[in-house]
Amino acid sequence: MGALSKIIGLAIAAAGAFLLWWGLTPEMEGLSLILFFLGIILMSIGSSILFSGKSRSEKEEEPEPPTVTELQCQNPNCDFKEIRDFEKGDYILKEMEQRCPKCEGTMMIEGIYIVRKEEEKPEF
Amino acid sequence: MQFGAEPNEFSWIINLAFFAFIMIFSLYGQKIQMWQWLKQIEMGLIELKKMAVESRQTAIDTFKAYGRDVEFIAKEIDRWSDFFTIMPVDLDPSGVLERIDHLFEQRSDRFKEFVAELAPEATDSEKLSLENTLEVAQVLGLIFRIVRHFYILGKKTGSTIIVMQVQMQMPELLRLAKAYHGAIDAFAQGKPIGDTIGPLIVTKFAREYGATPDSYVQEVTREVGYYKIDVDRRTVYVVRATGPGGTVGKPGFAIKKLVDEHKEKVTRIITIDAALKLEGERMGRVAEGTGAAIGDIGPEKHAIEQTATEQGIGIEAIVIKENEEVAVGVMDKRVLDAVPEVIERIKSAIQNRTKEGDYVILAGIGNTIGVGL
Incomplete structure (x- = not known):
């Protein structure tokens, strides 16, 4: 529907532009004003159809990215880190029963977060 | 162009169209504008209603896991959605803060009572998060009903000023509603939100200095406790609300209580909180200043x-x-990445602006959903 309405809008606006141009030609002396106004009206209708619809900010929002849980080994000499999907019951600073596969140290939830899309950089 | 041409057999059409145009827009211009505004409000209302209905359903789905049947929960949630708090009279401002505090304690008690009735099998921590879920559903329902009220009122009275105000505020209302709508999933599942950054930072700071969940002193004031740690020979009271259930507690009164206990020994109060950023500012930017x-x-x-x-x-x-969206929605990675920088700034504040032997109160302000002790 979106593409079709854009095509219709473009066609009407183009027809309006043609009438406007036609009205300006010397041979249309008698009808020039009528064609001129008709052309303007058609161009207005066409462009309003062409540019109607949801703006970028109103468009269907993308679904929120998945929430992830970041687990980290608590052994200061081990840098093992695991990122997995959030599970109900997870909370930050929760000590896990599972052990570090690298050094058998205790694992703790260091963060629960989502990575949202970066905002557009401001012009100024 | 033929505008200066002699009148011809079609001139009357142009004249008629011209006068019709003037008449229509001078007599009905405002009505056309009102119609446009009302249509825009209608579109916003459809979206607000959708969010209100969805949040109600999420609340019902969340509560049904705790021992009550769906029909009972739906009926009670609908009854509770009208719960209100009457702000105290401020014509005589003396003592107004005590009265506000008293009213909000009463409100909180009623919420707790209601959640306990609706979710008898929930743990204390889960009950706190359920309270938040209920509050979000209530807020979304309220926004929808208020906007609908002004829409109908504006339509009924034909008042341009009412319709115009609602139409102009609609983008902001939708932004707010979307932020809360996005947050209900976080509250329902107990995920940390952007506002939890304050308690999270102070807890991580306290852990660096040996604090453990067992060293947390519970209930100094309602739902708030502290860790007592030693930082470079200064005694630091790290205040935060209990968790991992969702509560903000009353950290302000906990700070006052600690100061009353230790009087002049306390030389510095440091509060850590999430703050609304200005458009164009970087998410997770750290700033410091004076005040609470x-x-x-x-x-x-x-x-x-x-x-x-x-x-x-x-x-x-x-x-x-x-x-706002991040503050009430699931914790954003960029906000979480600010933790080390804030911890460094706390250390620097303690080292540079306090002496050995001083007492310092460090308070993490915010909701504690999804942040363990």
Whole structure:
């Protein structure tokens, strides 16, 4: 529907532009004003159809990215880190029963977060 | 172009069209504009209604796991959606903060009572998160009903000023509603939100200095406790609300209580909180300043300021900038990445602005959903 309405809008606006141009030609002396106004009206209708619809900010929002849980080994000499999907019951600073596969140290939830899309950089 | 041409057989059409245009727009221009505004409000209302209905359903789905049947929950949630709080009279401002605090305690008690009735099998921590879920559903329902009220009223009375105001505020209302709508999933599942950054930072700071869940002193004031740690020979009381259930507690009164206990020994109060960023600012940007960073309605901020002024205690704040959507939605990675920087700033504040033997109160302000002790 979106593409079709854009095509219709473009066609009407183009027809309006043609009438406007036609009205300006010397041979249309008698009808020039009528064609001129008709052309303007058609161009207005066409462009309003062409540019109607949801703006970028109103468009269907993308679904929120998945929430992830970041687990980290608590052994200061081990840098093992695991990122997995959030599970109900997870909370930050929760000590896990599972052990570090690298050094058998205790694992703790260091963060629960989502990575949202970066905002557009401001012009100024 | 033929505008200057002699009149011809078609001129009457142009004249008629011209006068019709003038007549229609001078007599009905405002009505056409009103119609456009009402249509825009209608579109916004459809979206607000969708969010209100979805949040109600999420609340029902969340509560049904705790021992009550769906019909009972739906009926009770609908009854509860009309719950209101009447703000105290401020014509005589004397004692208004105590009265506000009293009313909000009563409100909180009623919420707790209601959640306990609706979710008898939930743990204390889960009950706190359920309270938040209920509050979000209630807020979304309220926004929808208020906007609908002004839409119908504007339509009924034909008042341009009512319709115009609602239409102009609609983008902001939708932004707010979308932020809360996105947050209900976080509250329902107990995920940390952007506002939890304050308690999270102070807890991580306390852990660096040996604090453990067992060393947390519970219930100094309602749902707030502290860790007592030693940082470079200064005694630091790290205040935060209990968790991992969702509560903000009353950290302001906890700070006042600690100052009252230790009087002149306390030389500095540091508050850590999330703050709304300005458009164009980087998410998770850290800023610091003077004053109490606490976004309550007044009583707690007043308590901190009053006690700090009376005792001549230095008071400073470190904030982490985020927008509304992130503050009430699931924790954003960029906000979480600010933790090390804030911890460094806390260490520097303690080292540079306090002496050995001083007592410092460090308070993490915000909701504690999804943040363990």
